[in-house]
């Protein structure tokens with residue numbers, strides 16, 4: 001956007017969440033786009049109705065920090081496309097009850113509910129468990145595979161999380177705990193710090209992993225209290241960022257990444273291959289280079305999970321494989337992410 005704020009003027013991360021944009025209309029105003037993507041008045045009415053129904057259960061949500069990295073007047077901006085609710089998300093009513101119609105997308109596309117060991121704690125793969133630390137996020141990504149997850153069923157707060165600690169303590173095969181969500185960094189450091197310390201007291205937990213979009217979306221989330229618990233962890237810290245496009249990385253993000261690295265975390269990135277966002281060789285090449293330039297290793301490039309409301313982002317497997325092959329010819333091996341799909345019941349993410 002037109003002005004870039006200096007670090008001194010950045011609001012706190014909590015304030016940034018309060019100031020976030022919560023409607024398509026406000027997004028279009030800020031980016032100086034026409035109030036509707038279509039011209040004719042009758043098409044406008046139906047498009048608006050579809051957009052409204054798309055946001056009923058998954059509202060638009062994007063902080064100003066992220067919007068500032070978009071190009072004014074560009075309706076096809078790759079960052080905007082990730083957050084603007086599209087009329088394409090609306091699924092015909094006759095499909096909304098069942099879960100059998102793959103073309104329309106599923107409510108639980110990766111079998112999360114079948115993998116619950118205890119409320120909010122999932123295990124799909126040996127030796128690592130994943131906890132749903134929060135249902136809240138720094139941003140709402142329209143392609144999110146957990147956009148229909150029943151977050152209200154996961155326990156909250158340190159007292160609620162005792163059940164996770166008990167479960168992890170009782171199973172010595174668990175050597176890695178993944179904090180996910182939603183976004184685990186939505187939780188206050190006053191809760192996260194004692195939880196991390198409690199995990200550290202369980203000897204067989206060797207690694208703690210965070211899956212988070214916060215350091216990219218609201219970089220000021222990387223603050224002294226967070227850096228404190230990251231740097232003091234005995235279990236080695238791995239932080240998996242989620243960047244889909246090179247334009248998401250600005251100077252504030254670079255600083256946040258450098259601070260996390262100084263605190264001793266290893267940084268990886270997972271991206272989702274998204275039609276209209278990063279489904280070109282140029283976009284993926286620029287993304288991988290921007291990441292390795294900050295010493296963030298591209299870990300996974302996910303094929304879209306077939307979640308209801310996001311199928312318009314899907315890229316065909318043949319095209320995905322071709323893109324990865326082309327990337328391989330341009331980049332050092334460590335800069336090429338593994339192209340994977342999550343298949344329910346498999347013992348790992350499945351390479352394509």
Ligand SMILES: *Cc1c(COP(=O)(O)O)cnc(C)c1O
Pocket residue numbers: 115122123124125128129130178348349
């Ligand atoms: C993806 C996922 C993991 C992590 O898998 P890695 O291949 O180790 O990155 C762990 N648990 C669950 C439930 C997952 O969905």
Ligand code: SF4
Pocket residue numbers: 136137138139140141143144145146147181182183213
């Ligand atoms: S940040 Fe992650 S969990 Fe949250 S909406 Fe985006 S993809 Fe989904």
